[in-house]
Amino acid sequence: MPEPQSSSPEPAARDAHSHAATLKRLEKSSGSLAAQAITRMDETLPWYRAMPPENRSWIGLVAQAGIAAFTEWFRHPDTPQAISTDVFGTAPRELTRAITLRQTVEMVRTTIEVMESAIDEVAAPGDESVLREALLVYAREIAFATAQVYAQAAEARGAWDARLESLVVNAVLSGEADEGAVSRAAALGWNSPDHVCVVLGTAPEGDSELTVEAIRRAARHAKLQVLTGVLGNRLVVIAGGSDNPLAVAKSLIGPYAAGAVVAGPVVPDLLAATRSAQAAAAGLKACFAWQDAPRPVLADDLLPERAIAGDPSAREQLVEEIYRPLEEAGSALLETLSVYLEQASSLEGAARMLFVHPNTVRYRLRRVTDVTGWSPSDVRSAFTLRIALILGRLAGGDPQT
Missing domain, CATH: 1.10.490 (Globin-like)
Structure with missing residues (x-):
């Protein structure tokens, strides 16, 4: 019923x-x-x-x-x-x-x-x-x-922006940055700062979106513009607004995982950022050869390791910025620097080999510092100068090198 x-x-x-x-x-x-x-x-x-x-x-x-x-x-x-x-x-x-x-x-x-x-x-x-x-x-x-x-x-919009930002970062890192990448960056709020550098390091494990957001927070605190992304196991940051790449790297280092963090040289705009990215990538690859390297470290401070690892731009930079200026300054500087380094950085030993007074050697070494920006009395700088001399002689001795 x-x-x-x-x-x-x-x-x-x-x-x-x-x-x-x-x-x-x-x-x-x-x-x-x-x-x-x-x-x-x-x-x-x-x-x-x-x-x-x-x-x-x-x-x-x-x-x-x-x-x-x-x-x-x-x-x-x-x-x-x-x-x-x-x-x-x-x-x-x-x-x-x-x-x-x-x-x-x-x-x-x-x-x-x-x-x-x-x-x-x-x-x-x-x-x-x-x-x-x-x-x-x-x-x-x-x-x-x-x-x-x-x-x-x-x-x-956030998902679209993330894909757009990833395209820009990848274009800069792969050397394919063009006006299209600049337009995409402008759509993301990048207003073409005068000074740009690239910072590379190992990405932490976990959610990459949280890492990217942490980088953005650090950038806002440091008053920097950034384009960032996690590519594979690398955390890439393109930073604009400062002419001090080491200070930029220090202000953004928090979200990076343990290990080397390398800052590329400052370049004038986003199109030239590929040069900074390539230097930073080569430095990150060669950084393990310098066990006492600071964190973060400049790519230019890793020039000798990069040159030994086969980075052609590092070799060219060492020759053009160290060997050629010394060569143009006169044979006395090259000869004095070479003898000084061969004599285990001994002023007296170099003076005896050159048949000059130790003060003359001291004066010429100061000139080397003035010309190159590297001091022969510093162990790290002496290593860089030695590599530059070797590469310069190879380039001068064999025109095909």
Whole structure:
């Protein structure tokens, strides 16, 4: 036998029945409420008046959809509905780029205020408190729906930006940077700083997005512009805004994993950043040969290790910046430096071999420092000078080298 039906209607049906008059009046006044909301926006929101007509019309449709969705929601308060689809689905996706989240909140607040001010006129006698309470609950739901729409748009934009940034970083690292890479960087907010350098190191294990965000936080604190990404096991940072690459590396070193961190030389722009990236990559490859290397370390401080490891740019730099200037300064400087290094950095020993006074040797070594920027009395600099002399002799002795 069928179960006996209750003499009283279900709660939802009872509510819909008891507020039928209010619902009917709400349906009838929805158009005028939407028009009032648009008028209020035009009067109180300067950004709305400044918008092009097309965007204003879309906002009008959103307001109408919001009031219509409230009417339907009031009809079936216990039925779950996708408010974001009902309200914001009427507008194109581009609208989330045309108006900000703050402006959307102001638009929703204005529409809710218009509806709230009309409660006494719209509600049937005795239903004022019911309609007001329903509007408060609906306002909460529409606020969550607004946040969801903008969160989804931000996630989509963030994913696209991450792919775009990865393309730029990879182009710089692979030597394929061109005007297209510059345009992509500009779309990411890169405003072409005068000084650019590349910092390379090992990426930490775990979520690469957290690592990238940590780099951005450190860059904001150091007032630097950065383009960054994790490529394989390497964390790459293209930094702009400082002419001191070592200071840049020190300010960004926190998110890097243990191991060497190498800063390439400063270059004038993003197109030239490939040169800095290649120097940093060669330095990272050769850094393990210098066991006492500081962290971080400049790629230029690793010139001898890079040259021995086969980096042609390091070899050329050592010859052009050390050997050639010494050669042009006169044979006495080259001869004195060579003898001094061969005599285990002994002034007296070099003086005896050269048949000159030790003060003469001392003077010539100071000239070497002035010409090259490397001091023969420093152990590390002496090693660099020795490698430069070897490479210079090889280049001078064999024209094909």
